[in-house]
């Protein structure tokens with residue numbers, strides 16, 4: 082759903098190539114190579130579109146959809162640039178958390194929770210997903226709909242499908258995007274998203290949209306760009322579909338005892354909360370954990386120290402959305418902070 086997913090791939094593929102170039106060539110030669118490569122890409126793009134249209138037609142995309150979506154499709158060099166960009170440095174969990182779960186974001190989440198209270202509560206009871214979790218995902222994905230990405234999804238996905246590095250993945254997403262347009266959920270022009278094709282206020286990739294988006298307000302359109310009720314219901318439906326258990330928390334902050342066996346950390350090690358308590362795990366205050374037979378794992382996004390988290394079953398549903406412990410823990414913490422203020 083966000084850029085975090087693509088970085089590890091880049092570490093494996095782009096870096097060795099760069100290192101090889103840098104070993105034998107000057108920076109000048111390197112930039113000439115990249116500039117000419119970019120021109121070659123733009124040249125081949127329209128030929129690629131023609132071939133793609135045949136494949137799309139075979140998958141049920143109509144000529145009129147292809148005409149409106151693909152005839153004006155543009156190759157976006159900026160998307161390639163962003164796809165190849167190396168992260169400046171790896172942020173620690175505490176740095177990430179400071180940005181993502183800031184006091185400003187908590188306050189805004191509480192305000193919006195109150196503003197959309199009746200809608201959120203109806204969706205909570207329909208799907209069994211707590212309203213603060215729905216609001217937290219909205220806040221972290223797009224700062225509550227304020228930062229949804231200004232790229233044309235069709236142009237971005239066509240550029241990435243053509244460019245080749247992960248062309249099968251992005252072509253699949255492009256076909257799904259065309260199916261969404263064909264079904265009338267959104268126009269080509271209004272289908273905006275991130276450079277990598279994550280769309281609307283909850284940043285669904287097109288294939289996720291096909292699986293999880295729902296029409297919350299009953300107008301026959303699944304509008305995750307402009308209709309709040311559709312955004313909230315689609316988020317809740319995603320979590321419910323991947324196994325969210327109603328009336329259970331995501332997890333909680335804990336403190337590990339000194340000398341804790343760190344091989345026990347990780348989502349694949351599960352024990353009851355009572356069993357973790359027996360091993361000396363406490364609340365951050367040092368108070369005992371609540372008595373419970375609920376199964377939980379220990380996660381420690383920051384790699385060292387005694388601050389950690391107990392991750393319950395629902396933590397995995399958030400990880401399904403974005404496979405990052407930074408992300409999942411922050412969604413949980415933001416939802417708790419929003420809930421604590423209302």
Ligand SMILES: [Ca+2]
Nearest residue numbers: 296298300302
């Ligand atoms: Ca709708």
